Amino acid sequence: MRLPSRRRELEFPSIADLEGPLLEVEDLHTAFHTRRGLVRAVDGVSFELQRGKTLGVVGESGSGKTVLIRSIMGLLPPGAIERSGRVRFAGRDIEPLSARELRDVWGTQMALVFQDPMTALNPVVRIGRQITESLRKRVGLDRDAARETAIALLTSVGIPSPARRLRMYPHELSGGMRQRVMIAIALACGPRLLLADEPTTGLDVTIQAQILDLLRSLQQERSMGMILVTHDLAVVAGRTDEIAVMYAGRIVEYAATSDLFAHTRMPYTEALLRAIPRLSEPSHTRLRVIPGRPPDLANPPPGCAFAPRCAYVQERCRSEAPPLRDAGPTHRFACWFPVGSSEGANALASNLEASLPAAVALASAGHVSPAPQTLTSTGGTL
Amino acid sequence: MAGSGTAHLRTGEALLRADNLVVEFGTGERRVRAVSDVSFDVLRGETLGLVGESGCGKSTTGRAVALVQPLKSGRVCLEDTDMAQIPKRELRTARTKVQMVFQDPISSLNPRRKVLDSVMEPLAVWGMGTKDERRKKAGECLESVGVDPDQTGRRIPTELSGGQCQRVSIARALMLEPKLLICDEPVSALDVSVQAQILNLLQDLKEERHLTVLFIAHDLAVVKNVSDRVAVMYLGKLCEVAPPEELYLDPAHPYTAALLASIPEPDPEVPLKSVPLSGDLPSPTDPPSGCRFRTRCPRAAERCAVEEPVIREVSPGHFVACHFSLQPSSGNGSGDKTTATPSPTRGAPGEVIKKV
Numbered sequence: 001m002r003l004p005s006r007r008r009e010l011e012f013p014s015i016a017d018l019e020g021p022l023l024e025v026e027d028l029h030t031a032f033h034t035r036r037g038l039v040r041a042v043d044g045v046s047f048e049l050q051r052g053k054t055l056g057v058v059g060e061s062g063s064g065k066t067v068l069i070r071s072i073m074g075l076l077p078p079g080a081i082e083r084s085g086r087v088r089f090a091g092r093d094i095e096p097l098s099a100r101e102l103r104d105v106w107g108t109q110m111a112l113v114f115q116d117p118m119t120a121l122n123p124v125v126r127i128g129r130q131i132t133e134s135l136r137k138r139v140g141l142d143r144d145a146a147r148e149t150a151i152a153l154l155t156s157v158g159i160p161s162p163a164r165r166l167r168m169y170p171h172e173l174s175g176g177m178r179q180r181v182m183i184a185i186a187l188a189c190g191p192r193l194l195l196a197d198e199p200t201t202g203l204d205v206t207i208q209a210q211i212l213d214l215l216r217s218l219q220q221e222r223s224m225g226m227i228l229v230t231h232d233l234a235v236v237a238g239r240t241d242e243i244a245v246m247y248a249g250r251i252v253e254y255a256a257t258s259d260l261f262a263h264t265r266m267p268y269t270e271a272l273l274r275a276i277p278r279l280s281e282p283s284h285t286r287l288r289v290i291p292g293r294p295p296d297l298a299n300p301p302p303g304c305a306f307a308p309r310c311a312y313v314q315e316r317c318r319s320e321a322p323p324l325r326d327a328g329p330t331h332r333f334a335c336w337f338p339v340g341s342s343e344g345a346n347a348l349a350s351n352l353e354a355s356l357p358a359a360v361a362l363a364s365a366g367h368v369s370p371a372p373q374t375l376t377s378t379g380g381t382l
Numbered sequence: 383m384a385g386s387g388t389a390h391l392r393t394g395e396a397l398l399r400a401d402n403l404v405v406e407f408g409t410g411e412r413r414v415r416a417v418s419d420v421s422f423d424v425l426r427g428e429t430l431g432l433v434g435e436s437g438c439g440k441s442t443t444g445r446a447v448a449l450v451q452p453l454k455s456g457r458v459c460l461e462d463t464d465m466a467q468i469p470k471r472e473l474r475t476a477r478t479k480v481q482m483v484f485q486d487p488i489s490s491l492n493p494r495r496k497v498l499d500s501v502m503e504p505l506a507v508w509g510m511g512t513k514d515e516r517r518k519k520a521g522e523c524l525e526s527v528g529v530d531p532d533q534t535g536r537r538i539p540t541e542l543s544g545g546q547c548q549r550v551s552i553a554r555a556l557m558l559e560p561k562l563l564i565c566d567e568p569v570s571a572l573d574v575s576v577q578a579q580i581l582n583l584l585q586d587l588k589e590e591r592h593l594t595v596l597f598i599a600h601d602l603a604v605v606k607n608v609s610d611r612v613a614v615m616y617l618g619k620l621c622e623v624a625p626p627e628e629l630y631l632d633p634a635h636p637y638t639a640a641l642l643a644s645i646p647e648p649d650p651e652v653p654l655k656s657v658p659l660s661g662d663l664p665s666p667t668d669p670p671s672g673c674r675f676r677t678r679c680p681r682a683a684e685r686c687a688v689e690e691p692v693i694r695e696v697s698p699g700h701f702v703a704c705h706f707s708l709q710p711s712s713g714n715g716s717g718d719k720t721t722a723t724p725s726p727t728r729g730a731p732g733e734v735i736k737k738v
Contacts, residue, residue: 060575204600232574275578
């Protein structure tokens with residue numbers, strides 16, 4: 001039973017009829033006008049996502065990954081924002097749509113699982129209503145049908161005693177439960193694309209594993225596309241088909257997951273992998289740090305944004321920003337002196353000789369690296 | 383699993399000893415024993431990692447040991463002196479030996495004060511030195527943590543990054559030249575690359591200043607990296623205490639094994655393990671009888687509901703509180719396990735999750 005709508009709703013082809021990619025992002029830019037100047041949070045991002053696939057977007061604070069997701073959905077705050085580029089969902093351009101029109105997209109086509117459930121859920125509304133709200137308004141179910149569906153949803157996300165939980169408030173649930181409720185709300189209207197922004201940050205590791213498994217199985221069940229945004233490379237390692245690594249608003253490396261780890265090209269990705277403390281290492285292993293901090297996006301340095309912290313940096317990097325280029329059919333990276341190449345090896349060697357801090361940090365001893373890197377500091381090549 | 387038991391305490395020179403700590407919150411029916419009979423020691427110059435998930439009581443334990451959390455019972459001994467027995471004035475002085483670094487770097491600093499002033503404050507509180515001397519010392523401490531006192535010292539916390547704020551907090555903690563540094567989740571709020579910087583920094587400072595450290599965190603890989611000894615807590619009790627290598631290679635407590643199995647490896651070639659631990663934490667106001675972990679434990683049997691396990695040694699330096707602990711493999715490398723503790727008769731032996 002559909003409630004009569006006052007305007008014609010946007011139509012999207014069904015999943016089965018979909019021929020091209022589920023999501024296409026082309027040269028997306030999003031910048032904010034601030035007191036310090038124009039902050040280019042997303043600075044030319046392009047990628048495609050096929051249905052049923054999972055893309056991991058990895059980056060640290062300030063990389064632009066959260067703004068990217070919101071910009072794709074059109075969920076940006078009002079105010080002085082400049083946005084350009086194209087976003088195509090199921091073959092249809094959605095970036096020119098107004099917020100009113102986007103309401104036909106949010107929830108039913110694309111849904112977002114937020115990072116912090118405690119702030120994303122309404123604290124004074126019972127869980128049940130937060131789920132049934134969209135079912136009633138968007139899908140047009142009546143009260144009983146919505147309630148039934150809500151119970152089924154809570155069950156599908158692994159919440160025990162779902163009928164009882166409907167009557168609870170967010171603060172009465174644990175962190176893991178709240179996140180499951182967030183996922184249930186996101187899935188309520190059957191979206192084709194799920195965007196999860198740091199869905200497990202702050203959750204205990206055992207709960208994290210449960211939530212990630214849940215997302216993966218729901219995605220497979222429903223053939224959804226999924227974008228998993230996180231700062232934690234370990235989270236995306238086993239659970240994504242492709243990974244995009246972001247730095248200072250741009251994708252600096254994009255590859256199939258196993259490729260990214262086995263044939264890393266971009267020095268930033270390599271440095272990130274090396275900076276993670278691993279269980280397989282002995283205790284007191286000196287961690288290989290990335291010196292310095294991410295750039296100020298209002299005043300980015302000329303050339304490559306990672307140059308000030310890069311172990312492979314050369315003069316060219318400081319004046320000319322490298323474009324994304326191919327390393328294989330699904331592997332793109334942006335670097336003049338990539339990891340695993342002879343130019344890269346020579347660059348690293350000369351930096352080591354000059355005692356550049358980043359190079360020294362990368363090559364520092366005391367670490368039997370389990371990361372499958374093929375570059376050696378003496379200049380071997382891939 | 384119990385905090386009951388002190389088999390794991392050592393006779394060496396302990397800078398810090400906690401004996402049978404009990405911390406309770408609330409009253410009547412809503413009473414929670416956040417820390418329930420926990421004992422441990424930290425030797426001079428050692429880093430003890432205290433690890434566990436939300437609600438296990440590790441932060442409360444940290445605060446109890448920092449003498450800022452009142453105890454229901456038990457005692458805290460610093461350098462062999464019972465902190466509850468000394469006169470108030472001496473207690474004030476004793477507190478300076480213990481300093482804390484907190485989790486949220488930005489909110490643990492006064493948002494309206496320049497960071498240099500925040501770092502100077504401990505000396506001001508103690509009336510030590512003139513303003514210039516305090517400023518000088520604050521400058522030195524800031525430099526030792528890699529923060530420029532002139533440039534960055536003038537700023538307020540909201541103008542700094544998380545990593546910088548955490549460095550400032552550490553500098554502030556060093557001002558009174560403490561002997562014991564308690565770090566409560568010092569890197570969880572930080573990005574990976576910054577986290578690595580802070581962990582290396584803490585290691586350097588520890589060596590330079592001969593610090594003893596109690597490092598509290600939920601991230602096992604981080605804890606392994608910094609610790610000389612690791613204690614695992616669950617719902618207010620100690621499960622297991624062991625040197626890091628052994629704990630991670632040969633966990634004896636099923637909870638430790640489950641925790642380890644849940645950690646994602648940043649390597650796509652490593653197959654994902656099936657989630658070993660189901661369900662959520664039981665209510666802390668009404669914890670399970672006997673062993674608190676039994677409701678989620680794959681090895682639980684009748685004995686576990688009736689009798690709380692006492693902590694005992696399973697191999698040199700490795701202690702566990704469990705009736706049916708996973709046995710460490712014998713040291714000869716043949717891989718066969720000693721079975722001093724019989725497997726429970728009910729149910730399968732459970733998942734023996736081992737890291738190779």
